Amino acid sequence: MLAVLFVGVLLAALDIAIVGPALPAIRDAFSVGPRWLPAVFSAYVLFYLIGTPLLANRSDRRGRRRVFAESLVIFAGGSLLAAAAWSFPVLLLGRAVQAFGAGGLLPVAAAVIAETVPLERRGRTLGLIGAVFGVAFLLGPLLGGLLLRSSWRWLFLVNVPASAVLLIAAARLLPQATRDEARRFDALGSVLLAVVLAALVAGLGQIDTSAPAQSLRSLTVWPCFALLAIGLPLLWFVEKRAADPVVPPMLLQSPQLRVVAAIAVAVGAVEAGMVFLPDMAVLSFGIDAANASLTMLPLVATLVVAAPLAGLLLDYIGPRTVIQLGLAITVLGLTLFGLLPLDWRSFYLSGVLVGCGMSGLLGAPLRYVALQEAGAERRGAGQALLTLCVSVGQLFGAALIGGVVGSASAALPGYRQSLLAVAAACALALVLSVALRGRVMSHREPLGEA
Template sequence: MNRPQDAPPAGSPERPGPAGAGTGASGPARSGRVLGVLLIGVFLGALDIAIVGPALPSIGRSFGVDERQLAWVFTIYVLFNLIGNPLMAKLSDLRGRRPIYMLDVGLFALGSLVVAAAPSFPVLLVGRALQGFASGGIFPVASATIGETFPPERRGRALGMTGAMFGLAFLLGPVIGGVLLPFGWHWLFLVNVPLAAVVLVLSGRVLPPPRASAPAPFDWPGMALLGAGLVTLALGINRIDSQAFFPSLLSARVWPLLAVAAVALLAFRRVEAAAPEPLIRPELLGNRQLVLANALSGLSGLLQSGLVFVPSLAVAAFGVKPATASYLLGPAVLASTIGAPVAGRMLDRAGSRVVIAAGTALLAAGLLLIPAVTGSLPAFAADGVLVGFGLASLTGAPLRYVVLNEADPAHRAAAQSLLTVASNIGQMVGSAGMGAIVASHGGAVSGYEEAYVALGALTILGCLLSLGLKNREEERRTARKNRETRA
């Protein structure tokens, strides 16, 4: 049961919530500094995703490992990211945003050092696991801090800026990687350390301190079940052979893992119902707006997985070299980077339903047009811009805006973590599904076209789901009600 808080005096910063991160009425200068610190941290985590690809061949040569083993550089990062996401989010709800944000950034820097100094491949994987675990907390904690620093009418643009950091990282990542790689792949990870040091120093000075509160027990049984469920689910999906989808799904390598995941997640839900301080409060799973937001987040993960296949489609359709094909992601990434802050500003003016519905409609059009543009490279690039702008209005800011508006302030980070988990699961399912469709056509252009049309049809469904979100006036009433409850 959340304890009501005293209303802050007029003109003074809003008192923090139970986790102690709230400065809801802070002045523009202070909130701008807070946002700056959060943006650097988000960029740090996103850059590591974008920059590691160019390092893989060099890492393979250094440790004498093949491509199958190298895949664990990504896989172990994803697995521990799934564990760290709800754990760090809940800890920030209980212990405060600033200390957990700084812990995440510090652990991320430590993981980067372990990777760069690794004497063997297993040690490198330990460092990657630490990086994934730490980065799992950076974005949900940053989003929750924005919710407690910015008033509802300014949250959209702030969240939009955090979304733009991902696009910026994916644009700059290959460039930074190209500059540093000649000096050794280790430098692609060492570059994280000075950035993390800057974030730690600024966080201690700028982020609001946590308010002293009665200690609450951490839900370790729930964390163990959720972690086991998510990890076995991820491993099961990761082992599906896209070229033999259904046979591999029924194989002994896959179905036992998926069965364990189902049992663990069902047990997790029962444990949460009886826990004194649950990791994920049952009401977060029963709120209609949050259910819609998580469903749309899963869809966004599916759609993001589709971007991974764009270079392969370009190779098949236009006969370009793989290195050149990677640049054809540029129009979509650049449009998403520009569109993210625009979508954020539109959230403050029009509300989430308008932004998400319009964006998914635009995105559906871009995906359904792909079969019509695979004969023309300029048309293909132009369609990428359409897809990028559509993605900007679905991923990142809009869904997190919904969660910040609906979730109790004391559980904002935990609610934010559900969005990330849903998106990650969507990405894994999408990669397996896309691969299966493409493989069924022998890698021909027609296979890619069919896969993107399927994604377009799912996006139309997402557009219809978004119409169930609250309109702008309803969102404002919810925000006022939350403020009155806190007061």
């Protein structure tokens, strides 16, 4: 059963970043400008966030197995549409449908774990299934590069048989249980969250960084930020009164969780930046898109090797030091990407540093703090908050990169400038991390009521 859940979550997570190597091919196929190209990535993240609360609530009312199957069918349908896309808007529509279906896979998996895994192993299992996202985010470009040797359309088409196999396994292994009393769905909070995130993506993506003051006054930018200014406090007001909020204000009462949430946003922005590394390699070294994905190997290999070490260090030096080391090394790697003359040596050195730094941020360290601070009764909500913040960071990073690259004289200098901006966000997160405890207490007081 757990294998079905893990593979389902992996399938959803892989498709966030698998498009990275295909971006040059998609750009050429549809003649897309650099400002709009990141929409292939951000459309998936945005609609994933929209689908998650809707399908999670439906699984409470209709059953885990049924909604898991429905999510897979929607995901496969969106994949088919993306694979058959005859224009860029149709491709974005396919990505949106894909993501909406994928949004149901993680909450169903988390709910089944909460209902079937013994309490003493529940937090650990939730942490593992959450860590799948971090690993998949970096493995996705490698898999994408392999499939790209046939056609970029195979990146989406391969999801159809994979979903069919999972459907058969889920029908046999997953429970059909529903909650005795399903909570009231936070429809208004979900709509407001979608509006706020869409306004953020649209506003940042249209800023001309060469003339920011002038672009902020344009009709394509300032209404987005006006909507953001109105939507954020309204979202907070609604969520404080919701029975089952999408963004749980109660958890954000914890200063430790607020810091972890801010760091998670920065981590998401780094992940978004890494999606565009293959395109940087194409532009820098003149290699084809399929081979460009292989330039991610040093980064991924470093992360795979260093991540278990980061987990071991948690028990010896505490999460704060591990997280701070991860942020500092990530800042160094991103800064080298932005400043060093680009050749193979500097490209791989920067990638290894980013991989080493991210090993202290993805998976165990941040989830370690989130699980402890949320308490035994709210560990699922703590995981959901962390995943939400990483996704917000991915959207922020993609929109920022689109805006910077679209304003630059050429795409390559724009990518390098945007990675420096992401490095600045990580540097800010490093400053905030000083507020983390040296060691997380094994027992803590429950969070107060909102």
